[in-house]
Amino acid sequence: MRTFARLSRAIESDGNRALRVASDARAVRQSMFDYYLRTRDASVREQLVFEHLALVRQIAYRFAKRTHPLEDLVQVGTIGLINALDRFDPERGCEFSTYAVPTIVGEIKRYFRDKSWAMRVPRPLKDLSLTVGRAIDEMTVELGRPVTHREVAQRLGVDVDDILEAQEIGRAYALHSLDAHVAGAGGGAGKTVGEFSGTEDAEIAGLLDRSCLRTACIDLDRRERMIIYLKFFRNLSQREIGRRLGCTQMHVSRLQQRAIEKIRRAWTAS
Numbered sequence: 001m002r003t004f005a006r007l008s009r010a011i012e013s014d015g016n017r018a019l020r021v022a023s024d025a026r027a028v029r030q031s032m033f034d035y036y037l038r039t040r041d042a043s044v045r046e047q048l049v050f051e052h053l054a055l056v057r058q059i060a061y062r063f064a065k066r067t068h069p070l071e072d073l074v075q076v077g078t079i080g081l082i083n084a085l086d087r088f089d090p091e092r093g094c095e096f097s098t099y100a101v102p103t104i105v106g107e108i109k110r111y112f113r114d115k116s117w118a119m120r121v122p123r124p125l126k127d128l129s130l131t132v133g134r135a136i137d138e139m140t141v142e143l144g145r146p147v148t149h150r151e152v153a154q155r156l157g158v159d160v161d162d163i164l165e166a167q168e169i170g171r172a173y174a175l176h177s178l179d180a181h182v183a184g185a186g187g188g189a190g191k192t193v194g195e196f197s198g199t200e201d202a203e204i205a206g207l208l209d210r211s212c213l214r215t216a217c218i219d220l221d222r223r224e225r226m227i228i229y230l231k232f233f234r235n236l237s238q239r240e241i242g243r244r245l246g247c248t249q250m251h252v253s254r255l256q257q258r259a260i261e262k263i264r265r266a267w268t269a270s
Contacts, residue, residue, distance in 0.1 A: 033090055048085055049078065055097055056081050059104050063112070073108055080107030125169045131156060132166040216266035224259035231256060 036044040053074075060073035084100035092099075113126060135155050139147040153160045179192050217225060223245065230236045230244065242252045 033088070033096065036085070037088075037090070045082070045085055049081055052081055052097070052100065053078070055100065056104055059101065060108065063108050068112075073111070076108050076111045077104045080104035083107070125166065128158070128162065129166040129170040132163055133170065212267060213263070216263045219262050219266055220259050224255055224262070227252060227256050228259050228263075 032044055032048055035041065036048060056077040057074055060070055060077050063073055064070045080103045081100055084096070084103040087103075088096055088099055090096075114123070132152060135152050136147060139151065139155060149160050149163045153163050156163075217228065220228065226245065227241055230241045231238070236244075238249045238252045238256070242249045245252065
């Protein structure tokens with residue numbers, strides 16, 4: 001019994017000592033807040049930030065994802081902590097931690113909203129995309145079946161086109177690499193996304209030039225067109241062209257020069 005009594009007194013003494021230490025720490029922190037509010041001393045603010053970093057890290061753990069390193073979230077949360085320090089008013093009668101938590105959480109959520117999208121998307125479209133996603137999930141549970149775009153549009157009071165655009169925008173949240181493999185028929189890794197994508201047509205760059213050239217060749221007579229075709233599309237020499245047309249090389253040269261001048265004038269005029 002005596003041993004139990006001694007233990008009880010020791011525990012009570014330690015508890016009272018801990019309460020006194022906590023009370024002293026709270027008083028020191030409160031005096032630091034009061035001094036900072038009067039002076040806006042940067043060194044005091046730095047000390048207060050350091051004192052509450054554990055709170056920031058605890059909140060950041062709640063939002064930690066593989067795509068967002070924890071340290072990045074801690075940095076963002078620290079910005080919210082600093083904003084809370086600058087706006088905190090102890091005369092409102094609440095603890096600083098109670099006031100700071102919503103500010104820190106809001107800063108981290110804003111980071112997810114603005115920085116985690118793979119593409120830059122206007123904020124109203126981001127918000128609409130998230131709203132549409134939540135509405136589809138809720139209505140699917142309520143109705144017990146897949147919902148249509150028109151039903152979602154009626155629920156949210158927007159046009160069907162806005163619903164379609166919001167769903168397209170939602171795909172920009174996380175883009176897939178062209179080197180990512182698509183699952184094959186047997187469940188193994190198949191081709192990459194890039195192999196399913198179309199390639200740029202090598203002839204597309206010359207499409208406009210060919211169209212302009214076709215227009216410029218309208219003023220050429222039949223023989224001039226034949227010479228231009230054989231020379232620049234079939235790569236035949238003037239001697240070979242003259243043999244095919246039954247005229248001399250010199251005559252082919254004059255006709256070719258005249259045809260080129262006609263094309264140049266028509267091209268310049270267009």
